[in-house]
Amino acid sequence: MNEAFSIEAHNKNDVFDGLLIIDKPADLTSAAVVRRIKRLTGVNKVGHTGTLDPFATGVMICPVNQATRLAQFFLNGCKTYRATLRLGIETDTQDLTGTPTAEHPVGDIPSELIERVFDQFKGTIDQVPPVYSALKHKGIPLYKYARAGKPIRKAARQVHISLLSIRSVRLPEIDFEVECSSGTYIRTLGADIGAALGCGGHISALERISSCGFTSAQTVSLDRLEDLARAGRLAEVVVPMAEALRDMPSHVADPALQEKIRYGRPLTGEDFPPPNGVESRPNIKVTDAENRLLTIIHIPENKNEYRYCCVFHFP
Secondary structure (H helix, E strand, O other), rough: OOOOOOOOOOOOOHHHOEEEEEEEEEEEHHHHHHHHHHHHHOOOOOOOOOOOOOEEEEEEEEHEEEEEEHHHHHHOOEEEEEEEEEOOEEOOOEEEOEEEEOOOOOOOOOOHHHHHHHHHHHHEEEOOOOOOOOOOOOEEEEHHHHHHOOOOOOOOEEEEEEEEEEEEEEOEEEEEEEOOOOOOHHHHHHHHHHHHHOEEEEEEEEOOOOOEEEEEHEEEEEEHHHHHHHHHHHHHHHEEEHHHOOOEEEEEEEEEHEEEHOOOOEEOOOOOOOOOOOOOEEEEEEEOOOEEEEEEEEEEOOOOEEEEEEOOOOO
């Protein structure tokens, strides 16, 4: 798996400009997943749209080549997780990889109390980011301060929990599902629930089952990606850029508009009218007749002169 494969396809741009929806395995960092994709595909430009902890598994959106410029449109999307909360043991990382910092008896917690505590964390809540996180302080990730014995605690910030449901209770473990806004730490949510139950706890398993509308059913494993790369069949699992922005209003450009876009000339409402509902979604994707993404346009409130967000180039 250290070799780079030469990818053959009928349309090279279809293969290399798009999203790979990866099923991240446990015990790999998100950065390691990106490096593995680069090795398997021979592509140098690969990113991701949201870090998963090394012990976590599941949906990881990885844009490739020109699609890396789309990352900004996926960073704030909702995500859904399935997690296991192990009560009675607190750790410094709030998950199973950390060092235990306290242990408490769990006992027989009534199901009514568990449900009531979970209900407290639904909606918009304040959450203090964990000291072991990739958030930065003076340009340095917090986990580096924590590992050096100098933990930095950030101020609480608001996150939104739109769904929080208990799947099963097998004390001292509770399986649950959560749908939340970007920036929510499931490790911290679990630790806070454990604290509210009076016995502490940590997250012992975590799987992201959806991210920005992409689900587990659409993922490809790294092993499968390797097989496809060897066979020159990566196009089968690459999501084209225009299709990736499924909820964004669209416009198909005629040859004259394509020419303007190619040279970055100013665009206005005279070139094409704003689609219905653009007030709530002021960005428009512009494609050619082959559904290749040419540009993303931002339409200001006055709807007069449009602004280019990004322009994509094809031979």
